[in-house]
Amino acid sequence: MAGASIAERLSGEEVFRVLKSSLRVDWRDYVALVAYELDRDPFAVLAAIILSQNTSDKNSIKAYLRLREEIGVTPEAILDASEDSLIEAIRVAGLPRQKARALKALAGLVAEHGGSEWLLKENPWRVREELLRLPGVGPKTVDVFLSIYRRAPVFAVDTHAARIAKRWGLVGEKAGYREISRALLEFFGAERAEEAHRLLIALGRTYCRARNPRCGECPLREVCPSARLH
Ligand code: SF4
Numbered sequence: 001m002a003g004a005s006i007a008e009r010l011s012g013e014e015v016f017r018v019l020k021s022s023l024r025v026d027w028r029d030y031v032a033l034v035a036y037e038l039d040r041d042p043f044a045v046l047a048a049i050i051l052s053q054n055t056s057d058k059n060s061i062k063a064y065l066r067l068r069e070e071i072g073v074t075p076e077a078i079l080d081a082s083e084d085s086l087i088e089a090i091r092v093a094g095l096p097r098q099k100a101r102a103l104k105a106l107a108g109l110v111a112e113h114g115g116s117e118w119l120l121k122e123n124p125w126r127v128r129e130e131l132l133r134l135p136g137v138g139p140k141t142v143d144v145f146l147s148i149y150r151r152a153p154v155f156a157v158d159t160h161a162a163r164i165a166k167r168w169g170l171v172g173e174k175a176g177y178r179e180i181s182r183a184l185l186e187f188f189g190a191e192r193a194e195e196a197h198r199l200l201i202a203l204g205r206t207y208c209r210a211r212n213p214r215c216g217e218c219p220l221r222e223v224c225p226s227a228r229l230h
Contacts, residue, residue: 004225005169012187012196015220019199022219023206030198031060032144035073042119042149043110044073046131049141050102051093063093075115078107102136109134119145124152139177147197153190155181156197160204167208167226 006015027033035041035048047067052060067073070089071081078086086100093099109130110116119127124146131142143156155161157180165171170183188196204210207218215227 006220006223006225007168007170007187009223012189012192015223016188016192016196016199018219019196019203023199023202025195025198025202028061029057030201031057031064032148033198034061035064036148038068039073041073041116042145043075043106043116044068045149046106046119046141046145047073047078047103049144050099050106050137051090053095053099053136053138053141055094060093063090066090066092075107075111078103079111098136102134105134106131106137120149124150128152128154139181143181144197147194151194153185153193155185155188155193157181157184158197158201159210160208161197161200163210164200164204164208167213167224169225 010018027037031048031052032045035045039045048060048064051063051067064073067086067089071077071086081089083100083104086103087096090096090099090103110118113122127150128142128146131137131145132139140156140158143154144158146152146154147156157165157177161184162175162177162180165180165184166173166175170187171180175183184196184200185193203218203220207214215221215224218224218227221227
């Protein structure tokens, strides 16, 4: 645990309220939500989250729409597609070979279990375990999915959430994924985890940027222990 923590000044619920009232969250800015709105299918949402790894939502949304148009975002369509056509369709998202391999592996697993329904009906921790065995699928990918689709008590940690949790003093500088995820889940509470995850992305994009954070304009400047350090 770092020295000063935002938790000494405000509860997670109060921070959540401040973020919610001062940040704009538009589903069109998040590839997982674009997939959810367009396709309402758990496999499609997972595929979109895979596309978003190590790239911006802007690029992953472009890749998702192209994949949807040229190949289709179902396990059958992905399994039927040639690796080259898959790579070409998702190229704009970066790391196309690695992501094509992950999509094929995901499609194989879901098909093996009889289709997308498995992702909804199976025990979420079992789903987590099986997904984490796939190449190119890490805890963030799985936790974003489980929190959007299964409302599971997990907090997905991306680079924004990790940076902010450290600046807020909820965890130390060296904390890894699990520690940060647990700290944010405990701070915000499971019922707010999914929305809080998106609010942290919005905070990170708008104010709490990796370089030159805009602390002077940040809605949390009065309570954040790192506000004066930048
Ligand atoms: S005050 Fe600065 S460091 Fe703290 S959350 Fe806001 S932008 Fe980030």
